[in-house]
Amino acid sequence: MKMMEQSSGLKRLMQHDNMQKNLSVPQLVEKILSRKEAILTSTGAVRATTGKYTGRSPKDKFIVRHADSENDIAWGPVNQEIDEQTFQKLYEKVVAYLEEQNELFLFEGFAGADQDYQLPLQVINEYAWHNLFSKQLFIRPTAEELLHHQAEFTIISAPSFKADPDTDGTNSEAFVIISFEKRIILIGGTEYAGEIKKSIFSIMNYLLPKQDIVSMHCSANVGQEGDVALFFGLSGTGKTTLSADPYRKLIGDDEHGWSPNGVFNIEGGCYAKCVDLSEEKEPQIYGAIRFGSVLENVALDKQTRLPDYRDTSLTENTRAAYPLENIDNILSPSVAGHPNAIIFLTADASGTLPPISKLTKEQAMYHFLSGYTSKLAGTERGVTEPEATFSACFGSPFLPMAPSVYAEMLGEKINQYRSNVFLVNTGWTGGPYGVGNRMKLSYTRAMIHAALEGELNAVETVTDNIFGLHIPIHVPGVPDEVLIPRNTWQDKAAYDQEAQALALKFHDNFNQFRHASQAIQEAGPVFRPEK
The missing domain is CATH 2.170.8.10 (Phosphoenolpyruvate Carboxykinase, domain 2)
Known part of the structure; x- marks a missing residue:
C-alpha cells in the first residue's frame, strides 16, 4: 500500500501531551489497575467488564462510500454505507473528545505474519485495557521494527464517546466505521474489545484478495510432518478449542491468509x-x-x-x-505450508447433520458458500438461544466484498493443492437443542484426528438420503451409532421432519448463489422442496 499523509485530526491525536506509546505489558497492567478500568484475578490476568455491549454490534458497522472503492464493496445489511461528509463530522467529534482526555494509549504493530504481505497498523485507545488487548491480539514488532514502523491503517477507539443517531448518521450510540480511503477505523460507544480485532480482519478481507491471497475466518495448525489443517467456522463452533491440539503446533486460532507461500496467521494472539x-x-x-x-x-x-x-x-x-x-506448542513465526485438510465446523442446533462427513469438491464449495451454523447465545447482542443462520464463507459479517470472490479463490486453492475437505458438526446429537445433547468434545477430537491422519481417506461411507453427505461408517474412538444422526434419535419421524426442514433452509438460502455452477448448486441436500 502507498503511504497516505496523516489527516489533521490524526496528527493532533499523535501530538497529544500525554500519549502513552507502546507501553510494556507490566506498564499497561499498572495503568489499568490505577485507572480502575479492570481488576486483577487470581490467574494474574486482568478482568474487565463491558457494560451492555457484550458482543459485536453488526447493525452499527459502516463503510464510507467513496468512488475509489464503492464498486468493490458488497453494499447491504452487512456493509452499510455512510457518506464521507457524515463520517468526517463524526471523526472530528471523536478526535476533539479524545484530545480532552488526560492520557491516551498507542500501540504500533502488524497484521499478517508473512512479511511479504504484512500490514503495519496502529491503535489509539481511550482505555488502557483496550490497548493491552490490542497488544496481545495483533503482531508485536521487535525493537528494530518499531524504529522504522509506519502505520498504513489506524484504529481510533473511544468507547466513552456516544454517538447521536439523529445528528451523526449512526443507528445507535455505538459505531464501527471503516474508511478505506483515509485508512481509518473509527470505533465508539461500545466497550466490547472484539470490535477492535474484527475491524482489522474486515480490512484484511479487503486488502488481501487484491493481492491474490485468500483471506479466511479459520484457525490453523500443523502436524509433526508439516501437514497443515484449517478449521473454518463461526464463533462458538470450536475453532479455537479444536485447533489447540497438544500433538500439533498452533498457527493461529481465528484469521488467516493463504498465499503462494502457504498459510499465515493474520494475528499475534x-x-x-x-x-x-x-x-x-x-x-x-x-x-x-x-x-x-x-x-x-x-x-x-x-x-x-x-x-x-x-x-x-x-x-x-x-x-x-x-x-x-x-500457548506451549505454537509455530513461530506463524507461517506454514499449504493445507492438506480443511475442516468446516458447524454447531447444528437441529441435531440432524452428521458429526463428520467427507465432502466432494462441489460439496465443499456449496457448504463454504452456505456457511451454516446455529448462532450461539452471546456472540451478538440480543441472541439468547441458538438460531439457525447461514453466513457465507463462515464469516459474512467481516466480508467487504461479495462472498463469491472469496469462494472462487478458495476453490482454486483446493483444486491446486488437492486439499481434503470435511464437514464436522460440533452441535447437537440425539435430538435438537433442548432435547438432545451437545456432541462430546472427545468424539469430535477423535474424528478430526482420524481426518487429519488420513484414516478417513479410503474408509467406507454411506450417503445420507436427506443431505447427500458421505458419512464414514467407522471412526476410531467413536461409537458407530453416533456417526449416523438418525440412529441417535428415539423419535425417527421427528428426526426426518427436522432434517427435511433444515434441508429446505439450505435450499432457500442458496437461491442467492444462482451464479454458481450447476454442479455446485446440485451439491447441496438431495431432499428438495416439492414444486
Whole structure:
C-alpha cells in the first residue's frame, strides 16, 4: 500500500501531551489497575467488564462510500454505507473528545505474519485495557521494527464517546466505521474489545484478495510432518478449542491468509471463548490465561478473584485475550505450508447433520458458500438461544466484498493443492437443542484426528438420503451409532421432519448463489422442496 499523509485530526491525536506509546505489558497492567478500568484475578490476568455491549454490534458497522472503492464493496445489511461528509463530522467529534482526555494509549504493530504481505497498523485507545488487548491480539514488532514502523491503517477507539443517531448518521450510540480511503477505523460507544480485532480482519478481507491471497475466518495448525489443517467456522463452533491440539503446533486460532507461500496467521494472539472452560477439557487455553491476559466479562469470586467460567450472569460471550506465546506448542513465526485438510465446523442446533462427513469438491464449495451454523447465545447482542443462520464463507459479517470472490479463490486453492475437505458438526446429537445433547468434545477430537491422519481417506461411507453427505461408517474412538444422526434419535419421524426442514433452509438460502455452477448448486441436500 502507498503511504497516505496523516489527516489533521490524526496528527493532533499523535501530538497529544500525554500519549502513552507502546507501553510494556507490566506498564499497561499498572495503568489499568490505577485507572480502575479492570481488576486483577487470581490467574494474574486482568478482568474487565463491558457494560451492555457484550458482543459485536453488526447493525452499527459502516463503510464510507467513496468512488475509489464503492464498486468493490458488497453494499447491504452487512456493509452499510455512510457518506464521507457524515463520517468526517463524526471523526472530528471523536478526535476533539479524545484530545480532552488526560492520557491516551498507542500501540504500533502488524497484521499478517508473512512479511511479504504484512500490514503495519496502529491503535489509539481511550482505555488502557483496550490497548493491552490490542497488544496481545495483533503482531508485536521487535525493537528494530518499531524504529522504522509506519502505520498504513489506524484504529481510533473511544468507547466513552456516544454517538447521536439523529445528528451523526449512526443507528445507535455505538459505531464501527471503516474508511478505506483515509485508512481509518473509527470505533465508539461500545466497550466490547472484539470490535477492535474484527475491524482489522474486515480490512484484511479487503486488502488481501487484491493481492491474490485468500483471506479466511479459520484457525490453523500443523502436524509433526508439516501437514497443515484449517478449521473454518463461526464463533462458538470450536475453532479455537479444536485447533489447540497438544500433538500439533498452533498457527493461529481465528484469521488467516493463504498465499503462494502457504498459510499465515493474520494475528499475534488468541481471543478464546471462556464459557465452561476447564483445565481438563481445554488445558492449553486454560493455562494460557495468566499475567498479561485480558478476561472479558468473566465472573469472579469476590474474595479469591478466582474466575468462574461456568457463570454466565454477565454474558454467554465471556472471552480471554492472550498472546500466541502463552500457548506451549505454537509455530513461530506463524507461517506454514499449504493445507492438506480443511475442516468446516458447524454447531447444528437441529441435531440432524452428521458429526463428520467427507465432502466432494462441489460439496465443499456449496457448504463454504452456505456457511451454516446455529448462532450461539452471546456472540451478538440480543441472541439468547441458538438460531439457525447461514453466513457465507463462515464469516459474512467481516466480508467487504461479495462472498463469491472469496469462494472462487478458495476453490482454486483446493483444486491446486488437492486439499481434503470435511464437514464436522460440533452441535447437537440425539435430538435438537433442548432435547438432545451437545456432541462430546472427545468424539469430535477423535474424528478430526482420524481426518487429519488420513484414516478417513479410503474408509467406507454411506450417503445420507436427506443431505447427500458421505458419512464414514467407522471412526476410531467413536461409537458407530453416533456417526449416523438418525440412529441417535428415539423419535425417527421427528428426526426426518427436522432434517427435511433444515434441508429446505439450505435450499432457500442458496437461491442467492444462482451464479454458481450447476454442479455446485446440485451439491447441496438431495431432499428438495416439492414444486
